[in-house]
């Protein structure tokens with residue numbers, strides 16, 4: 001028996017989680033009994049087609065959406081509300097209050113959560129802004145920055161909180177291809193330095209393989225965990241290589257052949 005990993009307990013456990021939304025017309029089941037474990041230092045990617053419940057799962061881990069069934073545990077304790085131990089970076093460029101400077105934006109959650117006083121918060125903000133290459137823009141306002149720079153501020157703000165889990169919801173999806181690639185590279189460099197625990201949502205197979213060390217594949221309507229794939233061997237340099245392509249194709253089959261088979265079954269049943 002391999003005892004090297006069996007003693008390590010997960011940092012985060014998503015255990016049989018079903019999520020539902022009630023609209024005036026109906027009840028929408030977003031995920032159905034999804035379970036996965038995230039270990040300290042993991043870069044866990046939730047991958048699936050639009051509408052499979054990736055964002056809902058991330059919001060549930062963040063504490064914004066309570067599970068209808070099952071439980072989410074951080075360090076063995078049930079997650080019931082948002083907290084400074086879980087910070088989310090969203091896709092939108094407007095997640096930074098525009099009236100605050102870049103430095104004030106990074107300081108804000110540190111002050112609001114009473115983690116640090118003003119002086120320490122300003123120092124920590126400067127430290128992380130330098131890490132994302134924005135030392136010279138600390139006194140700028142967000143509207144003067146490019147999309148990629150705004151996302152760097154959001155990442156600096158999240159890292160400055162030193163959360164137990166960093167949650168990213170398609171953070172690079174609205175960027176052009178070159179900036180997106182550069183941001184993936186920078187994120188991996190930051191991970192190399194800080195070894196934070198990341199849950200990253202994307203619908204891009206390539207991005208999942210590059211960013212993640214483990215990938216949870218979700219099937220749609222409602223999202224169920226189809227499979228877990230190890231992807232620690234891939235980085236930006238492996239893109240286009242034979243093994244990378246073969247794994248991308250395997251993921252594609254797992255995600256979409258199942259869906260096609262389901263559709264056929266429905267047709268036959270109709």
Ligand SMILES: Nc1ncnc2c1ncn2[C@@H]1O[C@H](COP(=O)(O)OP(=O)(O)OP(=O)(O)O)[C@@H](O)[C@H]1O
Pocket residue numbers: 021022023028029030048049050051052053054055056057203
């Ligand atoms: N606030 C809400 N009210 C009602 N239904 C919702 C709400 N948020 C999400 N849903 C539904 O829950 C399901 C999962 O949505 P979710 O946004 O989690 O999927 P996703 O995989 O992140 O999709 P995308 O990649 O398009 O963002 C969808 O059917 C969606 O319509």
